[in-house]
Each structure stands twice: as structure tokens, then as C-alpha cells.
Amino acid sequence: MSMEDYDYLFKIVLIGNAGVGKTCLVRRFTQGLFPPGQGATIGVDFMIKTVEIKGEKVKLQIWDTAGQERFRSITQSYYRSANALILTYDITCEDSFRCLPEWLREIEQYANNQVVTILVGNKIDLVEKREVLRQRAEDFAEAQSMLYLETSAKESDNVEKLFLDLACELIREAKQNKLDNGDTAPMLGEGKTISYLNCCNVN
Numbered sequence: 001m002s003m004e005d006y007d008y009l010f011k012i013v014l015i016g017n018a019g020v021g022k023t024c025l026v027r028r029f030t031q032g033l034f035p036p037g038q039g040a041t042i043g044v045d046f047m048i049k050t051v052e053i054k055g056e057k058v059k060l061q062i063w064d065t066a067g068q069e070r071f072r073s074i075t076q077s078y079y080r081s082a083n084a085l086i087l088t089y090d091i092t093c094e095d096s097f098r099c100l101p102e103w104l105r106e107i108e109q110y111a112n113n114q115v116v117t118i119l120v121g122n123k124i125d126l127v128e129k130r131e132v133l134r135q136r137a138e139d140f141a142e143a144q145s146m147l148y149l150e151t152s153a154k155e156s157d158n159v160e161k162l163f164l165d166l167a168c169e170l171i172r173e174a175k176q177n178k179l180d181n182g183d184t185a186p187m188l189g190e191g192k193t194i195s196y197l198n199c200c201n202v203n
């Protein structure tokens, strides 16, 4: 048993266009609130939350990056050590969806090639403003071997599920790698892109 107060430590990085709701997703998950008048992220922000999954303590280091182009060189340097990436777009903003191939190129270029990546369509509470059909996003995610989830940071829809499913998948990967390598230490940063999350029931 380690001296630390957790069994696993995973680094999760949120990326995607400015204004899609990355900061709100992180705040909702880590603090249980929807911040009013959330300003743009400058560079990179960092929060921690420890969750318990099937009796194991999982510490999640969550890095919230700025979507604005001018911060790109700073945010890119955070990709490499990420165990998981949450690629976020806004379902009410076609532009944020159209930029996804650009983000995938960033991932290809800067992330560990085995990183676990999940596509998230945020702001589903704004039903009447939807510009990107769910089916279209699902097809895109499937073609890229990514899981797809729609969330609302405002209404707290699927936010907990997003982070807990990711944590479950990262544990599964770490255990698998440990078996494959005959290693004693959990393998951090050795995830891979997933097409399906076989999540454990955490409640």
C-alpha cells in the first residue's frame, strides 16, 4: 500500500474551442456548481478531485485549458502527460464542431498516442438552439474511435458520468497493462483511444 492517500492518480485534460463550457464542466464536477459569468480561461487551470470506485481511491488531476488560439502553445505542452483527454464542443455552435478535426490533429501531434479520448457535446439544456445533431456527432466520434457523451454543465446532466466513466476506463487500462507487463506499479499515461466505455457501476 502506498504512503499516498489514493490507489490511482490520473491526469485528465479538457480541450476544445473557447466558450464551449470546459471550465463549467470542471467546476460542476469538482465543486458542484455552475459559476455565474465565467470568464475565459487564461492559459491552464488545475483542479483535483478524489473519487472512490469499487473501494479504490482515485485521484483525478483535472487540467482545464484555454480554448483561445493565442494560448495554444501553452496548452499543447499539457497534452503529453495526459492519461485522458476530454475533447469538448458546444452542440449549439456549429463552428465548435467544425473545428474538431483541427483538435484531433493537435492530439495526434502532441499527446501520448495511447491517450484515452472522449468527445463531449456540451450545453444540451439549450435544446432549441441545437445546431449539431446528435447522430452526426455520434457518427464522427465512431469514425474516430472515440466514445461520445452529451452533457449540460448547467443542469448537471452526465457530468458525473463523464468523469467517473473515464476513471473506470483508466483503472481498467492500468490493470490490463499491469497484467500484460507483469509490472507491480500501475501504468500511468498508458491509456488508449476507446470506442466503448465498459464502466463499472460506482454507486
Ligand SMILES: Nc1nc2c(ncn2[C@@H]2O[C@H](COP(=O)(O)OP(=O)(O)OP(=O)(O)O)[C@@H](O)[C@H]2O)c(=O)[nH]1
Binding pocket: 016, 017, 018, 019, 020, 021, 022, 023, 024, 025, 035, 037, 038, 039, 040, 041, 042, 065, 066, 067, 068, 122, 123, 124, 125, 126, 151, 152, 153, 154, 155
Ligand atoms: N446553457 C449552458 N451554458 C453553458 C454550459 N456550460 C457553459 N455554459 C456557458 O458558456 C460560457 C462559456 O463557458 P466556459 O466554461 O467559460 O467555457 P470554456 O470552454 O472554459 O471557455 P475558455 O476558457 O475560453 O476556453 C459561459 O457563459 C457559461 O455560462 C451549459 O451546459 N449550458
